[in-house]
Amino acid sequence: YHPSQYDLTGYEITACGNIIRSLKDDNYLILETEAQGNQAWLPFPGQLRLQAYSHIGNGSNSVMYWHWHSIHNAIESYWKGVLSHDLAENATYREACVIGNEWKAIGDHIKNLKKVNRIAMVLDNSSLTGLSHFPTENNKECSYNAVFRAFSDALTDMNIEYDVIPADEAYFYESAQDGAADTASRSLRYDLVIIPALYSAKESYLNAVNSYVEGGGNVIASFKSGFSDEYLKIYSDTQPHIINKCLGIHYDQFTYPKDITLTYSCSSSADQKHAGAYRTNEAEGTFSGKCTEWMELVTCDSAESLAAYDHKYWGMYSAVTLNSYGKGKAAYIATLPEKNTMVQILSDLLERIDLKEPAKLAFENHDKLIVKQGINDKGSHVLFFLNYSDEEMTVKNISGDAADLLQAAPVKKDESFTLLPWGVVILEY
Known part of the structure; x- marks a missing residue:
């Protein structure tokens, strides 16, 4: 369920669909989604069909609506179904008929769609619990989901498809071949793993992140990662715990960003092909954007500072860093950039990592x-x-x-x- 009309973005369809497709490692079923929905969500003509194909394109094998007809009493009386309260044909019903007739004709071409993604994003329930108790400035109990969605929505804007994996090192690699259990004998399943706000993490997993990068994988981690153990006890040494090794950074102070921006220096070779209309100051090779919710005062050890805070006192600290470690690279985003800035940052980082997905076909990118x-x-x-x-x-x-x-x-x-x-x-x- 999600907003519609001019607030329809496809973000929720992508984020939730990626979670369940990756959980099953297979196609999934949409058992319930909105038809007319609540009063503010009545879809414009064409939007019901757009949503249906978005689900199928994301890997679903069905779309089912809650509910068939609008009910006449009780709490969901105004949660509109396919039919309205008069039980007669209407625009929503007729659009659903269009979808069904099209699927009769082309269903064999679009069902069981298989994805070959080389990017994954970590989703962790313990970190969700941790950030609900120890939240960022304004998002409160939704703090973890807000960070996850910030990365997910930016990737969706960039048309970068991804899988969702748990904080389990086994998911970094393809299945062991010939009985080999050690990671050195296994090929990487993903070339890039994004780790948003992994507040709660076992030491074994953090060590595995170091090994993954050292062996040729790439990581983009965000603020509040590696901060506490699996019981939400804060680690008592250098932050971020253990993964400071692959990240090449450390910090010991953090605060809320009050009217603070960052300035990011783009790679000289980066064409920002994913950033679309968001690229600014192209001639200077820099862009600026607002910091929100949280900021860590990061010092680079071996890492390169890609962005600094625009601030009288915090300007000596890094907001975004990139470190070469072994055969791979590890980036750290120490704040939550506003939406457009997040797209620009991720676009540049993908260029620097030189990520390629040979199993994907090329296409023209357009805004929206x-x-x-x-x-x-x-x-x-x-x-x-x-x-x-x-x-x-x-x-x-x-x-x-x-x-x-x-x-x-x-x-x-x-x-x-x-x-x-x-x-x-x-x-x-």
Whole structure:
């Protein structure tokens, strides 16, 4: 369930879908989602269909609505179903019929969609509990989810797909081959692991993070990571505990950012291809953005400082760092940047890490365009182009000759196609 109309972003569909798809390590079912929903969420024409294809593009094999018809008494009387209280056909019902008829025609091409992601984000319930008791400035009991969503929403804006994994070192690697249990004999499952606010962490896991980076993996960790053990007892040595080794930093003080910004220096080779409209001061190679919720006063040991706080007293400390450690790299974000700044930072870090995903097809990036992709039962690549705006959008097909599944028409390489407001195009390669 999520806002609709002009507040429809696709963020919740992506974050929650990634969690359950990764938990199953397989496709999943949407057993319940909004139809008309509450009064503020009545979808604009096309949005019900857009949401449905967003679920399928994320790896779901179904969309089911709560509920069939709006009920006539009790607490959810105004939680509207597919049908309104008069039980008659309406716009929502007719749009649901469109979705069903389309799936009859193309369902075999879009079901059982498999993802091959090389990026994962850690999700940890103990850290959620810890930050509910020891929160950031304004997010209070939602502090952990707010940090997780800040990274998730930024990746969604950048059209970077990711899996969600627990704080368990086994998920860094592919299954052991030939009975080999040691990590040196196992290939990496992910090239980049993002660790947002891992407040509660076992020492064995923190040591495994060091080993993962040393062996060629890459990490982006945020503030409040490695701060306490699995029982929420704060570690009594250098922070962040143990992973300061791969991060090449330390800190011992933190505060709330009061009207504080950071200035970030971009890589000279970075073209910020994921940042879209968010890039600023391109000629100078820097950008600035507001810090929110929390800030740690980080000192670099072996790490390079990529961003500093714009502040009379805290300006000597780093807000974002990057360290080479063994065969990999480890970045640290010591504050919660505002949304646009987070996109810019992650975009530059991905360029510096030189992350590549050879199993993915290339596509044109546009603001408010979400692209999801996977491999279907036929072994074909399928790309879902999802227009999360009320403006028509023209996109060029840059990956090769394809078939437009919804229009049953060919789309040649370098040919452009049009997405209507809140529209969907699905290309099979």
